[in-house]
Amino acid sequence: MVDYHIHTEHSIDASGTVSQYCDQAVKIGLKEICFTNHCELDPERNDSFIRFNGKREPFSRAGLLKLQSEIFDACERYRRDGLTVKFGIEVGYYMGIERKLKEIIQDIDLDFMIGAIHCLDHICIDSSRECHSYFNEHDAQEYIEQYYDSAASLIRSGMFDSLAHIDVYKKYGRDYYGQEIARVPHHVMNDVFRMQKESHIALEINTAGMRFMNEFYPAPQLMRMARAQGIKMITIGSDSHNPGDLGKDLDLGTQYLKSFGFDIEIFGKNEILIRSIPSIMGVSIEFDTAKDIIDIFKDNVSEIKEKMELEDLEVIKDIISLFACRRSIKAGDKITLERAELILKELLGLEEPFTCPHGRPTIIILNEEYIEELFKRDYR
Numbered sequence: 001m002v003d004y005h006i007h008t009e010h011s012i013d014a015s016g017t018v019s020q021y022c023d024q025a026v027k028i029g030l031k032e033i034c035f036t037n038h039c040e041l042d043p044e045r046n047d048s049f050i051r052f053n054g055k056r057e058p059f060s061r062a063g064l065l066k067l068q069s070e071i072f073d074a075c076e077r078y079r080r081d082g083l084t085v086k087f088g089i090e091v092g093y094y095m096g097i098e099r100k101l102k103e104i105i106q107d108i109d110l111d112f113m114i115g116a117i118h119c120l121d122h123i124c125i126d127s128s129r130e131c132h133s134y135f136n137e138h139d140a141q142e143y144i145e146q147y148y149d150s151a152a153s154l155i156r157s158g159m160f161d162s163l164a165h166i167d168v169y170k171k172y173g174r175d176y177y178g179q180e181i182a183r184v185p186h187h188v189m190n191d192v193f194r195m196q197k198e199s200h201i202a203l204e205i206n207t208a209g210m211r212f213m214n215e216f217y218p219a220p221q222l223m224r225m226a227r228a229q230g231i232k233m234i235t236i237g238s239d240s241h242n243p244g245d246l247g248k249d250l251d252l253g254t255q256y257l258k259s260f261g262f263d264i265e266i267f268g269k270n271e272i273l274i275r276s277i278p279s280i281m282g283v284s285i286e287f288d289t290a291k292d293i294i295d296i297f298k299d300n301v302s303e304i305k306e307k308m309e310l311e312d313l314e315v316i317k318d319i320i321s322l323f324a325c326r327r328s329i330k331a332g333d334k335i336t337l338e339r340a341e342l343i344l345k346e347l348l349g350l351e352e353p354f355t356c357p358h359g360r361p362t363i364i365i366l367n368e369e370y371i372e373e374l375f376k377r378d379y380r
Contacts, residue, residue: 001254002032002264003247004112005090005164005206005237010067011038012049012056014241018070022078022085024243033246034086034112035071036237039064041101042094044122061104064089068108088112090164093154094119101159114204115160117150117168131172140180143169148188155195162235163196165206165217174213182221189222193229203231205257207249208239216249216256223260234262 007014050063075085206217
């Protein structure tokens with residue numbers, strides 16, 4: 001089991017060292033955890049801090065590098081205990097954060113980035129101390145629409161792996177607005193989930209909702225909408241702010257997401273999750289061939305990602321072209337005469353035998369004059 005939403009003492013609203021969390025993870029049998037401390041950068045607020053040894057300092061790239069070193073050290077130390085430790089952050093998104101965030105995370109080796117909407121109009125709706133300042137100025141529908149407008153901007157930024165606690169606005173909004181908070185316009189949510197799917201951003205099952213209001217984030221209504229819109233990428237996290245809450249209700253959360261037909265995705269810079277080896281055009285793929293295809297994705301990930309916007313058939317053609325060239329005979333390869341004859345026979349039987357799928361020539365003509373020139377001879 002994994003937990004992909006964890007805050008240590010480095011977040012100003014949390015407690016517990018990295019080691020205490022790792023010890024607890026081993027104790028309760030977690031196989032993988034990802035630390036995702038808060039990254040709040042809104043210049044109109046006073047919460048852009050990171051904490052070391054109980055002392056706050058302004059959130060900075062230098063501080064993030066220091067935290068990275070601490071987490072990477074834990075990664076090495078706890079590997080022998082069978083625990084995989086990853087490094088992420090939870091970014092409090094606001095419109096216009098992109099440039100500053102890119103500067104902060106430059107050359108930081110993050111495994112995972114969560115995007116979250118914590119504030120609207122620079123007021124923290126996720127805080128019992130602040131939320132009423134916002135609620136008193138907006139009705140429920142204005143609140144919901146502004147929240148999902150911000151979520152849409154977060155998705156469009158293309159900077160995040162996961163969207164956290166997508167309906168956290170109900171945490172304190174339910175007591176203030178009553179059942180009106182549950183009336184989410186279907187067209188709004190459908191648009192958000194469609195964008196999320198197209199942007200390959202995971203939906204988070206956040207179990208903290210069970211501790212605060214006896215309901216997961218997202219609510220069942222939203223889970224059904226997400227499924228209907230084709231969302232497939234799902235992460236799960238306890239959103240723990242102390243080691244005692246690590247892993248809380250993950251078992252129930254896993255049952256919850258599976259009841260809607262979802263499964264959990266594992267994230268990492270150099271990892272790929274294989275659920276099954278498919279066939280292409282009705283032909284089964286051997287395992288060695290599947291490994292070659294994975295290598296193609298690794299070597300050409302940027303090019304393939306760009307082309308994912310095209311029709312599926314075009315993407316398949318591009319992948320097959322890459323695969324064909326990868327499996328071709330290279331300089332220095334040894335083949336038998338029989339194999340060479342077979343290759344020539346198959347080549348000449350193609351509709352387009354003169355080039356490879358990328359347009360490079362497969363056949364060249366060496367006439368007598370060119371051969372004489374190569375050997376510096378003139379036999380005429």
